[in-house]
Amino acid sequence: MSLRHALLGMLAEHPASGYDLLKRFNTSLAHVWPAKQSQLYGELGRMAEAGLIAVTDTGARNRKEYSITPEGRDELHRWLTQTKPDRSFRSESLLRVFFLWTLSPEEAAAYLEEFAEEAARHLAAFEAIRDHAPWRDTEPDRYARITLEHGLRDARTAVEWARWAGAEVGAAHTAATA
Amino acid sequence: MSLRHALLGMLAEHPASGYDLLKRFNTSLAHVWPAKQSQLYGELGRMAEAGLIAVTDTGARNRKEYSITPEGRDELHRWLTQTKPDRSFRSESLLRVFFLWTLSPEEAAAYLEEFAEEAARHLAAFEAIRDHAPWRDTEPDRYARITLEHGLRDARTAVEWARWAGAEVGAAHTAATA
DNA sequence: TAACTCATGTAAAAAGTTACATGATTGG
């Protein structure tokens, strides 16, 4: 239940509403653990029922501000230190590479080019965040930057791989048709 | 519906049973699109009903061999050329990094060390596959190796990042307690 | 003949996505 722990982690920093948390899922968290609005409100309700968080303030427009409880902090700590992360990994764009042999060499090359371009756009977006986001000198932000650095390196690796793969495919095609 | 297209892609190479396909989901495909046994058999049934694949042979122990149909090939091609891959990305181990500030510096460092070790094990496993798998000189295998190369580069990047991150965290701790 | 591998299936639950629905408040 990573969504639950993502919410606990954010609330450990400071109280927030579902709407506030959603904004973070649409920005920083989107790159490591995407979540939709409908999923969020449901989970917050269940977490409150379980005593991990509590409504500590209400505002205009039916706003509910949630705070993490001591039980919630315990659960967050338990998750981080006593459980192993699920390292399974899904990538539709990489899955497709397995099946590029069913396409013409031109189509396969086009796919890898688009892959490289997309990765380059991704990289540029991360660089923009690194250089222009309003970073504070706080511990949470230090770790956010460390996580971002992973994204940067990952995107760079992806660009390089896709260019290499494109060349690899092109070379084989040239050799086969020469 | 990536699972469906993963199955089509494998059957495009040659006919296979659910059990055969499952073995590939437990080896090569496991690194880009994990799937469980129960999901597979259900999906194969639905695909046969939709006319994308068909049972072309039956063997001992109730074995059913599926083949891709012309409609299935069309659908695979349509997927690869006419639709954009979903690039969303989930990583529980990276999500955790966001919340390491809630731990003691020692606990955070231990997490990043374990991350590096796990990535190194991953890298070693990929190298073993590259060097010892029974690669054939075929187009499908060429693309499988290209996909594997992504995994290798990705794992290398992860090891380097985790070591850098560990040093980063350690340095901050030393500075703060000096 | 016992253990192992082959081989398929289903049921229930959890997690995630898409779509619909509603209304308050604020800024121009």
Added chain:
DNA sequence: CCAATCATGTAACTTTTTACATGAGTTA
């Protein structure tokens, strides 16, 4: 006052996971 943003909720559906269930053929 109109558009945008804030703010929450629910219903239906799809996807994925976990667990149970069964039995045929193979090998030591």
